[in-house]
Amino acid sequence: VKVEVVAVGTELLLGQIANTNARWISERLAEVGADVEFHQTVGDNVTRIVEALRSAAGRADVVIVTGGLGPTQDDITRDALAQLLGVSMERRPDLVELLRERFRAFGHGEMPVSNLRQADVPVGARYIVPERGTAPGLVAALPGGATIYCVPGVPTEMQEMLEGTVLPELRASTSATIASRVLRCTGIGESRVAELVADLYEATTNPSIAFLATGGEVKVRITAKAPSTSEADRAIAPIAEEVAGRLGDVVFTRDDEELHEVVVRLLRERGRTLACAESITGGGVAERVTRVPGASAVFRGGAVVYTPDAKVDVLGVPPEVIERDGVVSEACARAMAAGARRLFGADVALALTGAAGPEPHGGVEPGTVWLALEADDLTHARRVDLTGERDRIRRWVEQAGLDLVRRYLEGRPLPASGRPI
Amino acid sequence: VKVEVVAVGTELLLGQIANTNARWISERLAEVGADVEFHQTVGDNVTRIVEALRSAAGRADVVIVTGGLGPTQDDITRDALAQLLGVSMERRPDLVELLRERFRAFGHGEMPVSNLRQADVPVGARYIVPERGTAPGLVAALPGGATIYCVPGVPTEMQEMLEGTVLPELRASTSATIASRVLRCTGIGESRVAELVADLYEATTNPSIAFLATGGEVKVRITAKAPSTSEADRAIAPIAEEVAGRLGDVVFTRDDEELHEVVVRLLRERGRTLACAESITGGGVAERVTRVPGASAVFRGGAVVYTPDAKVDVLGVPPEVIERDGVVSEACARAMAAGARRLFGADVALALTGAAGPEPHGGVEPGTVWLALEADDLTHARRVDLTGERDRIRRWVEQAGLDLVRRYLEGRPLPASGRPI
Numbered sequence: 001v002k003v004e005v006v007a008v009g010t011e012l013l014l015g016q017i018a019n020t021n022a023r024w025i026s027e028r029l030a031e032v033g034a035d036v037e038f039h040q041t042v043g044d045n046v047t048r049i050v051e052a053l054r055s056a057a058g059r060a061d062v063v064i065v066t067g068g069l070g071p072t073q074d075d076i077t078r079d080a081l082a083q084l085l086g087v088s089m090e091r092r093p094d095l096v097e098l099l100r101e102r103f104r105a106f107g108h109g110e111m112p113v114s115n116l117r118q119a120d121v122p123v124g125a126r127y128i129v130p131e132r133g134t135a136p137g138l139v140a141a142l143p144g145g146a147t148i149y150c151v152p153g154v155p156t157e158m159q160e161m162l163e164g165t166v167l168p169e170l171r172a173s174t175s176a177t178i179a180s181r182v183l184r185c186t187g188i189g190e191s192r193v194a195e196l197v198a199d200l201y202e203a204t205t206n207p208s209i210a211f212l213a214t215g216g217e218v219k220v221r222i223t224a225k226a227p228s229t230s231e232a233d234r235a236i237a238p239i240a241e242e243v244a245g246r247l248g249d250v251v252f253t254r255d256d257e258e259l260h261e262v263v264v265r266l267l268r269e270r271g272r273t274l275a276c277a278e279s280i281t282g283g284g285v286a287e288r289v290t291r292v293p294g295a296s297a298v299f300r301g302g303a304v305v306y307t308p309d310a311k312v313d314v315l316g317v318p319p320e321v322i323e324r325d326g327v328v329s330e331a332c333a334r335a336m337a338a339g340a341r342r343l344f345g346a347d348v349a350l351a352l353t354g355a356a357g358p359e360p361h362g363g364v365e366p367g368t369v370w371l372a373l374e375a376d377d378l379t380h381a382r383r384v385d386l387t388g389e390r391d392r393i394r395r396w397v398e399q400a401g402l403d404l405v406r407r408y409l410e411g412r413p414l415p416a417s418g419r420p421i
Numbered sequence: 422v423k424v425e426v427v428a429v430g431t432e433l434l435l436g437q438i439a440n441t442n443a444r445w446i447s448e449r450l451a452e453v454g455a456d457v458e459f460h461q462t463v464g465d466n467v468t469r470i471v472e473a474l475r476s477a478a479g480r481a482d483v484v485i486v487t488g489g490l491g492p493t494q495d496d497i498t499r500d501a502l503a504q505l506l507g508v509s510m511e512r513r514p515d516l517v518e519l520l521r522e523r524f525r526a527f528g529h530g531e532m533p534v535s536n537l538r539q540a541d542v543p544v545g546a547r548y549i550v551p552e553r554g555t556a557p558g559l560v561a562a563l564p565g566g567a568t569i570y571c572v573p574g575v576p577t578e579m580q581e582m583l584e585g586t587v588l589p590e591l592r593a594s595t596s597a598t599i600a601s602r603v604l605r606c607t608g609i610g611e612s613r614v615a616e617l618v619a620d621l622y623e624a625t626t627n628p629s630i631a632f633l634a635t636g637g638e639v640k641v642r643i644t645a646k647a648p649s650t651s652e653a654d655r656a657i658a659p660i661a662e663e664v665a666g667r668l669g670d671v672v673f674t675r676d677d678e679e680l681h682e683v684v685v686r687l688l689r690e691r692g693r694t695l696a697c698a699e700s701i702t703g704g705g706v707a708e709r710v711t712r713v714p715g716a717s718a719v720f721r722g723g724a725v726v727y728t729p730d731a732k733v734d735v736l737g738v739p740p741e742v743i744e745r746d747g748v749v750s751e752a753c754a755r756a757m758a759a760g761a762r763r764l765f766g767a768d769v770a771l772a773l774t775g776a777a778g779p780e781p782h783g784g785v786e787p788g789t790v791w792l793a794l795e796a797d798d799l800t801h802a803r804r805v806d807l808t809g810e811r812d813r814i815r816r817w818v819e820q821a822g823l824d825l826v827r828r829y830l831e832g833r834p835l836p837a838s839g840r841p842i
Contacts, residue, residue: 007460010631011631011633011642012443012444012447012460013447013457013458013459013460014447014448014451014457014601014644015443015444015445015446015447015448015449015450015451016448016633016642017444017633018439018440018441018443018444019439019440019443019444019460020439022433022436022439022440022462023433023436023438023439023440024436025436026433026434026435026436027435027436027437028436029436030435030436036434036435036464037434037463037464037466037469038434038461038462038463038469038473039428039433039434039440039460039461039462040459040460040461040462041443041459041460041461042458042459043457043458044631045458048458048459052459055476070611070632070634071611071612071615072611072612072615072632073615073619073622073623074631074632105808106610106808111612112612112613112615112616114612114615114616114619115612132809132810132813154634154635156810156812156813210435210437212437212438276725278704278707281708281711282704282707282708282710282711282712282716283699283703283704283705283706283707283708283711283723283725284704284708285704286699286703286704286725286727287702287703287704287705287707287708289703290702290703290704290725290727291703291811291812291815293778293779293780293811294780295703295727296727296728296782299727300727300728300730300731301724301725301726301727301728301731301735302704302724302725302727303722303723303724303725303735304697304704304707304711304722304723304724304725305722306707306711306716306717306720306721306722306723307717307721307722309721309766310721310722310765313764313765313766314722314724314735314764314765343734343735344731344734344735345730345734357714358714359714359715361717390712390714391712394712
């Protein structure tokens with residue numbers, strides 16, 4: 001099935017935001033075996049939206065439109081859809097009721113009358129009830145045969161409707177299934193990953209292998225197309241096994257989990273608790289760990305010690321360590337980990353200290369980082385040296401720190417200073 | 422001048438990468454006053470690239486094409502351009518020489534013969550010499566009047582050619598500039614914002630007003646087109662003033678700053694320091710504040726107290742408060758703020774405690790949140806009630822917490838419990 005993705009929003013054409021929706025949708029469409037030949041982006045202008053929809057519907061079986069379903073005057077996707085269909089709009093009482101309720105539940109008081117536009121549906125179209133937001137989605141079949149799905153531009157609301165309605169309907173209409181398995185690794189570069197599996201990459205097109213490097217990790221996606229999901233899974237399994245075997249312990253998941261999800265899962269499985277002492281990452285490790293529902297069972301807490309005084313006062317880092325070695329040092333990292341473990345009464349503590357830039361920090365160049373891990377059976381410290389901008393350095397340090405905990409909990413060798421992360 | 426941006430690359434249609442080039446280019450084009458009405462993305466397929474170029478050239482004065490100029494077999498933008506122009510290709514000896522030199526300079530040894538494809542130029546087109554990479558850009562004028570610029574897809578190489586050639590040529594051909602100003606608000610819904618400025622929205626198209634709601638805030642962008650930037654700015658100023666006046670103290674920036682940037686700026690300006698006590702947000706507020714370079718001058722640190730024990734042991738919350746009122750309570754939030762202020766020796770402390778879900782937390786329904794702020798001249802607590810998923814709740818609580826600090830530092834009224842956030 002051919003699918004075209006059309007994004008509506010002048011903010012995209014002005015370059016105020018990137019079209020990350022198109023990327024997310026395309027990735028999902030690839031998974032269900034749909035072919036995407038074009039993306040289009042168009043501004044908040046009815047004539048041009050109709051033009052974009054018409055050309056998309058002329059060459060694709062399904063068109064997915066994002067954006068322009070909100071309550072304000074510049075949200076005009078539903079008007080463009082009505083115009084394309086050549087129908088008028090009808091206000092649906094059930095949607096009016098839903099909007100009023102939603103508005104009250106959000107604590108916004110009485111709904112402005114203008115919001116009722118969101119209850120308008122082109123005659124003959126059906127709507128998708130929003131679970132989170134207030135913008136209903138719209139679905140219409142064109143006389144020519146193409147089906148048009150309009151979903152909100154807010155990523156969470158778009159994703160909810162794709163996963164709840166659009167993708168299931170697409171899956172039901174195609175005979176082949178695409179299944180994929182994602183291995184994720186950290187502590188290894190993309191080109192090294194590619195090199196290690198080059199012959200597999202060359203030898204197989206179904207399953208196919210793809211690499212993607214993002215934010216301190218490399219994803220290896222193995223995708224198979226088959227008549228059923230179980231057949232696709234059976235085709236993937238041996239390749240995944242082989243890839244995982246070659247890559248070794250840099251693989252932290254064979255199931256597309258986030259690194260912080262893996263850490264929380266391992267803590268639960270092993271009945272251990274974690275605490276953090278963060279300087280360079282400013283709370284980023286704790287924030288990631290606590291994204292996982294139920295993290296409170298295994299995560300005791302963290303100290304964000306952003307000044308030398310806080311390191312001394314809150315975590316009991318000896319002032320002479322800071323005087324002698326500075327705040328970016330092995331001794332400081334170890335003392336921070338020990339302090340956090342004691343303060344929070346955790347089994348395992350992770351400390352992260354370094355210079356994120358852009359300016360040197362305590363005489364230390366940006367990118368210089370010390371990590372330490374303390375548990376009852378082990379203490380370990382490593383230095384890592386990173387390049388790049390502040391945000392990139394902080395993200396990579398989070399990855400290196402979480403991976404240290406992951407390796408410890410899995411009983412794997414802990415990387416020494418200087419090893420790439 | 423009307424410009425259309427066409428991205429070439431199957432990896433974009435598979436969702437492996439986001440089209441960040443389109444965003445970057447569009448932002449630059451807005452600055453030079455060009456009108457962008459459409460973006461297109463197309464895969465590595467000559468027929469479809471020609472189709473995309475033809476429709477772009479049919480409606481725009483200038484088409485900027487990114488990607489498909491590399492040395493491999495799937496790099497076929499130059500073939501598509503030749504086909505569109507109806508001309509053959511000629512190998513340019515000067516480009517052959519340049520490629521050979523470049524290849525040697527990169528230490529890659531002798532150049533594979535296949536790379537010579539990059540020296541091919543459609544008859545009648547001119548080329549842009551690459552400063553960094555090996556892919557020359559191409560420029561061709563269509564008989565119909567449109568000019569097509571083809572530049573590499575690698576962002577640094579694309580940017581070099583845009584800044585060195587494409588944008589200067591565009592600037593020379595246009596007389597208008599576009600400038601815009603972004604106000605950002607929190608503590609108010611998008612539809613309420615739209616309602617408050619509806620008449621301005623209706624009355625003015627230059628400057629124009631647009632709204633965008635994302636993650637606990639609403640952006641209002643005012644954009645003007647004028648012969649010069651200073652004239653555009655002068656056209657924007659009174660509208661921005663009027664909009665800001667009507668929206669009142671929910672506006673946290675008139676200059677498109679992030680809320681955490683505003684907080685760090687205000688702390689600096691007022692010579693105050695901040696500490697956090699985070700439960701529900703798990704370190705997210707500290708992480709955001711420390712994204713700002715130089716935050717260490719004003720941010721002392723934070724305690725992520727994710728268990729009742731940690732609240733007692735680290736921040737000195739009285740155990741009887743937790744027993745009597747629970748961890749999601751006004752008394753606990755106030756005690757957390759007081760504890761963090763004392764522990765970190767900060768002027769201002771912010772505490773955030775609540776249930777993020779999906780399960781109730783300490784008998785409290787997800788979305789129930791208490792915030793507290795303590796400073797030497799004031800203490801304040803407020804309850805907020807949120808709906809939605811864990812991630813959304815956490816993000817909105819961060820916003821509400823940071824905004825409490827912003828309002829305190831600006832000397833504005835602090836919102837009471839129950840006020841929307």
